[in-house]
Amino acid sequence: xENEWLDGDAARALIDEVVATLLRRYRIDEAAARxxxxxxxxxxxxxxxxVVREVSLARIMRxxxxxxxxxxxxxxxxxALRRYSADVAHQRDLIERLSNLESAxxxxxxxxxxxxxxxxxxxxxxxxxxxxxxxxxxxxxDAPRAILDVGSGMHPLVFPFPHLKDTLQIxxxxxRDAAAVAAVNALARATGARCLRAVRWDIREAWTPEIAGIPxxxxxxxxxxxxxxxxxxxxxxxxxxxxxxxxxxxxxxxGSKQSLTKRQDIARRERSTLDEFxxxxxxxxASEFDAGEEFGLIxxxx
Numbered sequence: 471x472e473n474e475w476l477d478g479d480a481a482r483a484l485i486d487e488v489v490a491t492l493l494r495r496y497r498i499d500e501a502a503a504r505x506x507x508x509x510x511x512x513x514x515x516x517x518x519x520x521v522v523r524e525v526s527l528a529r530i531m532r533x534x535x536x537x538x539x540x541x542x543x544x545x546x547x548x549x550a551l552r553r554y555s556a557d558v559a560h561q562r563d564l565i566e567r568l569s570n571l572e573s574a575x576x577x578x579x580x581x582x583x584x585x586x587x588x589x590x591x592x593x594x595x596x597x598x599x600x601x602x603x604x605x606x607x608x609x610x611x612d613a614p615r616a617i618l619d620v621g622s623g624m625h626p627l628v629f630p631f632p633h634l635k636d637t638l639q640i641x642x643x644x645x646r647d648a649a650a651v652a653a654v655n656a657l658a659r660a661t662g663a664r665c666l667r668a669v670r671w672d673i674r675e676a677w678t679p680e681i682a683g684i685p686x687x688x689x690x691x692x693x694x695x696x697x698x699x700x701x702x703x704x705x706x707x708x709x710x711x712x713x714x715x716x717x718x719x720x721x722x723x724x725g726s727k728q729s730l731t732k733r734q735d736i737a738r739r740e741r742s743t744l745d746e747f748x749x750x751x752x753x754x755x756a757s758e759f760d761a762g763e764e765f766g767l768i769x770x771x772x
Contacts (some may be wrong), residue, residue: 473512480521480530485511487531488540497729498549503547510543561589562651562653568656579660583627586653590624591698595726597628599762604630606759610768611720612690615672618718622668623647631663640690644671646679673709677717692752693718697764699747700740701726714751721753724766737765742758 475481483506492503509623511517516535524530531537531604564586571579578591587593596603619626622643633636641656654668671681693716725740745766748755753769760766 474559475518475522476511479523480524481511484536485565488543489542490759492547495544497606498504498547498725506547507543510539510546514539518638529558531660543770544564557661558649560585564589565649565653565656568660569652571656571755572662572728573658573659577663577768579657583657587624587627589722590650593628595763596625599621600735601630603761603764604633606765607722608633610757611692613637613721614720616690616692617642617692618693618716619643620674620693620695620713620716621645621701622654622694623650625694625696626666626668627657631661633664638665641666641689642681643668646670673706673712677715678713690718691720694720695721695723697724697726700743703747705744710747710750714747721751721769723747723769725767741765 476485485504488507489503492498492507494501496503498506503700514535517539520530520533520535522720524533564582568579568582568586571582584597588597592760595702613634613636616639619641622645626641626643629641641663643651643666645651648670651668651670654666656664657663669681674679688740695713695716699710699713703711723744725744727737727740728734729736746769748769753772754772755767756770757768758766759768
């Protein structure tokens with residue numbers, strides 16, 4: 471068979487070595503790492519020739535073709551992990567299914583919503599302890615009537631709406647990702663949640679009436695800025711001033727403890743970014759919480 475060389479002693483040893491490197495460096499499970507390595511090796515004719523010809527692992531690992539193969543593989547894994555949605559086609563199919571679930575059983579809708587949420591890397595990190603995450607937030611804020619979810623992603627798909635059924639009237643999710651907006655609005659249709667609406671928004675548009683306005687013309691009670699401040703700080707720091715004008719009385723701002731891609735503790739760096747943002751916005755830290763892979767600040771007006 472064409473790829474039987476991958477099962478030879480030398481190739482298997484090389485695969486094991488690269489898999490171990492990926493597991494140490496990146497947030498990837500072993501099965502996915504091994505599949506990625508085998509696929510990359512199988513597509514590399516030059517590496518195949520070297521492995522078949524050489525008997526010394528040390529000599530193989532010193533060759534340019536091997537070093538390039540590993541470097542390209544690591545780069546590919548890194549950028550794949552950085553993508554919030556890895557399998558766009560699969561995600562699109564799931565959202566389409568959710569769009570057609572009107573009048574379905576609540577448990578059916580919830581199961582599909584969770585599956586969609588799991589396709590989004592940032593939301594997926596929160597799934598393991600989402601109950602604890604919201605329990606801490608709700609203990610620190612008054613029951614809101616109107617929520618603004620800034621850069622929402624797929625987060626509304628896992629939000630515990632029943633917990634606020636007696637108070638929540640408006641939940642507006644805003645994001646530049648068309649798939650996230652479609653998914654949230656599909657959930658609203660499927661569940662009949664009149665309070666929930668998603669709008670496509672780019673931070674460069676600032677706070678237009680369509681985004682910021684609510685029926686009585688006032689501000690939102692609470693704004694969620696989950697893992698958003700650090701992203702804007704890295705990618706578009708000049709637009710932090712837009713976030714600093716988020717139209718809500720209370721902000722729930724979170725940061726990550728660990729890198730999205732690498733096995734690296736970034737909590738201190740993230741906290742520094744949030745503290746600087748708090749100062750820029752002229753807000754005070756009313757309370758703090760720690761939940762799973764996130765930590766959060768409750769910010770109120772000074």
